[in-house]
Amino acid sequence: MSRQMPPAHPFDDDKLKEECGVYGVIGVTDAANFVALGLHALQHRGQEAGGIVSHDAEQGFNSVRRFGYVRDNFTRHSLMETLPGPLAIGHVRYSTAGSKGAAIRDVQPFFGEFSMGGAAIAHNGNITNANALRKELVERGSIFQSSSDSECIIHLMARSLQRNIPERMEDALRRVEGAFSIVAMTGSELIGVRDPLGVRPLVLGQVADGWVLSSETCALDIIGATYVREIEPGEMVVISEKHGVESHYPFRRVPARFCIFEHVYFSRPDSIIGGRSVYETRHQIGVELAREAPVDADLVCPVPDSGTPAAIGFSHESGIPYAMGIIRNQYMGRTFIEPTEQIRNMGVRLKLNVNRALIKGKRVILVDDSVVRGTTSRKIKEMILDAGAKEVHFRIASPPTAWPCFYGVDTPQREKLLAATMTEDEMRDHLQVDSLKFISLNGLYRAVGEAEGRNSNCPQYCDACFSGEYPVAPSDMIEQGFELKAAE
Amino acid sequence: MSRQMPPAHPFDDDKLKEECGVYGVIGVTDAANFVALGLHALQHRGQEAGGIVSHDAEQGFNSVRRFGYVRDNFTRHSLMETLPGPLAIGHVRYSTAGSKGAAIRDVQPFFGEFSMGGAAIAHNGNITNANALRKELVERGSIFQSSSDSECIIHLMARSLQRNIPERMEDALRRVEGAFSIVAMTGSELIGVRDPLGVRPLVLGQVADGWVLSSETCALDIIGATYVREIEPGEMVVISEKHGVESHYPFRRVPARFCIFEHVYFSRPDSIIGGRSVYETRHQIGVELAREAPVDADLVCPVPDSGTPAAIGFSHESGIPYAMGIIRNQYMGRTFIEPTEQIRNMGVRLKLNVNRALIKGKRVILVDDSVVRGTTSRKIKEMILDAGAKEVHFRIASPPTAWPCFYGVDTPQREKLLAATMTEDEMRDHLQVDSLKFISLNGLYRAVGEAEGRNSNCPQYCDACFSGEYPVAPSDMIEQGFELKAAE
Amino acid sequence: MSRQMPPAHPFDDDKLKEECGVYGVIGVTDAANFVALGLHALQHRGQEAGGIVSHDAEQGFNSVRRFGYVRDNFTRHSLMETLPGPLAIGHVRYSTAGSKGAAIRDVQPFFGEFSMGGAAIAHNGNITNANALRKELVERGSIFQSSSDSECIIHLMARSLQRNIPERMEDALRRVEGAFSIVAMTGSELIGVRDPLGVRPLVLGQVADGWVLSSETCALDIIGATYVREIEPGEMVVISEKHGVESHYPFRRVPARFCIFEHVYFSRPDSIIGGRSVYETRHQIGVELAREAPVDADLVCPVPDSGTPAAIGFSHESGIPYAMGIIRNQYMGRTFIEPTEQIRNMGVRLKLNVNRALIKGKRVILVDDSVVRGTTSRKIKEMILDAGAKEVHFRIASPPTAWPCFYGVDTPQREKLLAATMTEDEMRDHLQVDSLKFISLNGLYRAVGEAEGRNSNCPQYCDACFSGEYPVAPSDMIEQGFELKAAE
């Protein structure tokens, strides 16, 4: 239907983007205020839009969904007062699978009214058989209101014959393929689910007498909640003020495959995943990288801000001094709205500037988290050389990104990925830098704590974006012509 | 869910309100622009919100729904450019049956995607068995997005086994009870339907090579369209660029019962209904009233603006001079947004003022179209006496409004209607005026052209608000405890 | 400097426009609320923008100025709370003399801080030597913030050597030429002034223990204030809670010349000027017109809304039935914002529609208040003929408008005025109507109560727009090349 906002972020299009963060709270006064804070701490997982649904005994369900930052929408008294009650869930998103342009209809949480009451649902991930499900549901009389794949779950639930909402959700999720960390709610229950592989994160916390579900631990910290544990792959927790936390296991058990890129880039450095500090993992990636691909130079500089911990690790291991050679304009925000042509062409300069006096005459190692299209890397290299650097060496804290992600991350089409068509050396020549080295897949596995490296028979993580080995077949995409990696 | 706008019109709450106007155009360039103009001409039928859906071969369906006036929303280039194509429908509404607070989700047209394509639908009227239908549909797995009764039609269509959309609509409408004039569209067809009784109006017009459906003829004039004919009660027209206008008759035939209040108040005086000018009918009501209830006085003054034609007729028949004793502030608009307490208490003064110099010392006949709660009548009487009038005589251009309307008009609960609990004389005493007379029901029928008056065996019009005789049982309301008039 | 809003009202450009309305209240709680109501009642005198300044013992002066209607701006609690105190003045304006585009800087009241305290000032009228004064002031070091002629008064006051603000204002006003009804305030006084000729209106009222100054009496009625008297031409009243109303006469005495067009068009029909009801004066103009220019016809129809009282008078005198042949869309508002090309071309149709059934086959007399450019008259004639009228006769309730006004009314340049270049007969042919008659200047004088008609030696009113006799030489305009009427 109508498009209400132009596609945003013209300057940031050279990174993979997490599509969503989810959050839920039960058992506290004005739960929606806590959800707003949690979503603010998860803003890095989705900047385009956010939504909160709350439930109050008197007023029932209330919902607000808005484009823009959490801090700009969900902080006004007048707005937050419309979201009363002790139970609330929320969602931030980057963009959804199906939509070409953004519409508020597509902003989660989604809400459905069933004969036994209402339910709201928000999810992080992607349903890989959404098209097929949608087609089937429409043929049987469901009316879709959004272009989002997540709406399928609501319609599947509406058609379930189970008598209560959690059981209807189990029914629905057994029909769904893909990666999904779900936070949902009824009028009295907060529900959390991770898909059988546990691709996307979801943690449980406790605050006062209440419970919290969050994509990451950093969003527990912001409200002073205590970390309890991760929701297990394939687990569904149903939390009520009456019965506390109850665990269900609706799916057949399979070996877990957590997304390794959460460690590399998506998660915030102050979050803890699987008992490991994300910051320390990234620091360790830098250490591994310095061992795998040493180079003689004067300075180690991060590409801000995501390359910073790996650069510190690289400096530590190599003994080459760490310095801030590139400065980030902290007032960049999501993007310049509707930039003039002139501004659009400035590209990276608006966001980054070189510390000219520092760089001049130096041999510089630049540590970045990943190379996607390579467009930003190229501009950064030019800025560094313009400032008088003698040599530029790129060290990348992840293996070459050669395959798109179909599990809730916004990746360009395969042919746009630099590593899909070039070897490491070709990329070095393409970027015209003195050297370019990516960490090896085994090196990355070591950095996340797998001392033996990757188990190629049964990989410990989902690393499809590097390896092309997809743990769940992306069936909608295959239908549309996507070609899987040929068996070797 | 969340309430986005406070209930409006604190000063206008003493009139019955038409809930909707509908409009559709096919076969012209940028049909949405025509629809915007048509809706502007129908704005008196609904001031709270408006929506337009258009269809374009390339872009498919586009939709914009907004609170506020047509002129403030649907005139911006940037907005209208998002509604391209040769086919569009639109809707203005006052408020919908089910909602306590206003939400954009409830603004029509509604849109549904079926396996054979999309359809949008807008309706004027009310579905009297909506609650029952909704309950049944939810139990069978439909997800409602709005609190509007009209959404039932979309879900009934989604579940029909018919192969094309017009036939699905026929299926759906056969399940529906109440009053409904519908304008709908598929990707290639403009559809118009009137319920079997033809309670609400709908006319067909022609503009250039295209066709127009409209609630009233005044909205044909604004785009220079020619009036062709009324859609018949129980008729469905399906209009395509390929096949022109095709008529269907999905319902069992019953005698028509057009809403007589459209003549009295709802329709614009420059519209033509059933071949009669609304202005002339109202003028004639004034003539009948002067005959039925003459009184000796110095001036005949209308309560602006709706009492004007009847006042002119009364003056003409009685020979008493016509004068503008009450002046309306033309900058009143829909309402003061969020008025301060002080302003709220001013009530009628904001909108109306007395022409003091004219009124002083005079015996004044005030002609108004109707008395609902009587609150405004009372304030007007006080203003007139404050200005020094010697006598105040009310003459009302409709019979006493003693029963609520369930067919698409916003009426207070029965106990709030002055005429539900008082006789004409009691009302006169309550209002403390020198005399108060309503036109008789037979007099009203004569004024609309029924020389013999009302046929009490088979009334020619729906006059339930006066007579309590409901041509379609208001089944949802009866379920909720509404008591029909005892059989005599 | 920057232009913030496009020039508005593309559809209304064939009327003279009053430029301003002024209002002030002292001695009541939250005076600004009263001012908001008063400005709402004066909205017909200026729809482009409005401003209010209030004074409170604790907070000092506060000011809000906004584009748009009073009802849309000055009714929000949050806004009105920023305007506390027992003393406030306000202003609505159409547009100011000097500005090409609208800027909020140009919206009155203007405020100046002097060594003895602050003062705010709002005025209705025009300063005819503003350019000369401005030039002189800038040369002596004054910094102008607006393009408005009224700002001169503040700067003249700043340079006065008098010790208190009212005396500084007297000093300043003695330097000023033109027409000006001023409402001003200090921290403790409400001040009202009319220029020596008394061209623009200003009345005094009383509400509870407080006092009111207003352009018109209709704005006393809205707050329930009692009319006390008109401020006299050349009088300055200084009203304080302590000393009540004190009169000063700063100017040399000259015979009064009130604007006769206030009677014809500008003032609201429910206002009283010089003891006469504006409505009755206009009714009497219709009577005079029927006597001066009778014609055989079937219907007398007003061009709504301003032609209505004269049409009623014409009908009364002639015996030809009065009818509403043209219907005005009451949702027109100030204008369609940014109308699409298609809508722009619809012109008059958006605002007016013909009552086709009524007009068909009839000989119609159309009564309008004035003819300026003639563009609207022409479109109306076409609409009437399209609807099937047999004859169209125009009767105009004012003499031919042949000269621009330089005293606070927005008139086109002289060459754009139809009557500046054509005789009555030429205009009739130009408009292609069956007959066209204007009331005579003497007829108009009789209608306003001058039984002997106009005293050509010493005219009782300012009628420069009809006669070309300007009571104050428009010196800035003469400087710019405007040619006065040659002496006869």
Added chain:
Amino acid sequence: MSRQMPPAHPFDDDKLKEECGVYGVIGVTDAANFVALGLHALQHRGQEAGGIVSHDAEQGFNSVRRFGYVRDNFTRHSLMETLPGPLAIGHVRYSTAGSKGAAIRDVQPFFGEFSMGGAAIAHNGNITNANALRKELVERGSIFQSSSDSECIIHLMARSLQRNIPERMEDALRRVEGAFSIVAMTGSELIGVRDPLGVRPLVLGQVADGWVLSSETCALDIIGATYVREIEPGEMVVISEKHGVESHYPFRRVPARFCIFEHVYFSRPDSIIGGRSVYETRHQIGVELAREAPVDADLVCPVPDSGTPAAIGFSHESGIPYAMGIIRNQYMGRTFIEPTEQIRNMGVRLKLNVNRALIKGKRVILVDDSVVRGTTSRKIKEMILDAGAKEVHFRIASPPTAWPCFYGVDTPQREKLLAATMTEDEMRDHLQVDSLKFISLNGLYRAVGEAEGRNSNCPQYCDACFSGEYPVAPSDMIEQGFELKAAE
């Protein structure tokens, strides 16, 4: 007058704030676009509001002033098109001296129309005799429109008898005391001035055929301009397309006293001041600090982001590993608008979070740039201890801030400054940390390149905030009761 925005930044109130950044461009097409980019790069010097004035041969001066970020206002096509021409100046501000609440009237650049044409002026700094000047000007008839001290300059210029604007500005500036880096423009000239002491920075750059004036060099980089030189203390440059850059020296010569805090905190690390990289100076401060105040610990962590370069320097000199123990939420923006009470109380947590896994059990050195009130330091200490740190040692990259700045920096009243009432040891106890050390004043001078440290007879910098020695007497403040440091 009226307040249009609540005071902002409740979470950032424990830093000194630079009040302004200035920028100007001449000799390029659409100069305002360049100014917008430059102001974006100077956003750290003022986040509350921004303004741009441009001049175009045809349209004259145009101006836009807005609250909020540059990127949110000055990037829309429709807005930037209203600022045409080859000459433009701009300003970002934090807040101005005189105003309690923010009003758009107070946003620079200010504009004045003189008899020889218009001029716009923007300034960074503070006029210390503004009150006295204002009083004198008002008594002589000037009308002030803002509460800003900068408006004095315009009025002084208006009263000058000089024949051209640059000479009028010289006249005006000779009356003015304080710190001021000015960027101004006439219709054909770009003007830059630094006060005789050169307290605030101002640099000259070149872009294509045009010239640029900027507060810092980082804002030259963003548009690809070449750095030419600093404007000298006491110099006025007048730049025209015709005559290029012309230097004037309107003031008596005095030894320069550049603000040393620009090195410590205000300027961006990628700027170059006096030939020195700000980043390297800060790094060197860390080195000096490690020498002056060593401590045995496990980690050196910066308080982000301003403490980062000094922390790196400290780590480098001490050999203790550098780590990011505190993570900053990059979506913080200027502030949460209108935060709910709950959110307001979260304070620092919204912006900063501790890297718990890293900190646990460690002895941590925290490097911050300054301590003002000490409120933030205290909260950070608590966060670090909550996360399980064994010891917390604060090292501060500036001497104790014991005196307010009156030269364009927003400082709390003296009694609110922690160092005004406590010794270093008392502060340590107050903050309850294991140790707290500030760099010495001599250490700071060494770090900025003065090998001999501070020359106490004739200090090389303005260091009044540390030393209490004010190079220009703050006369308005003394008038209001401020007590200078007693002579020793």
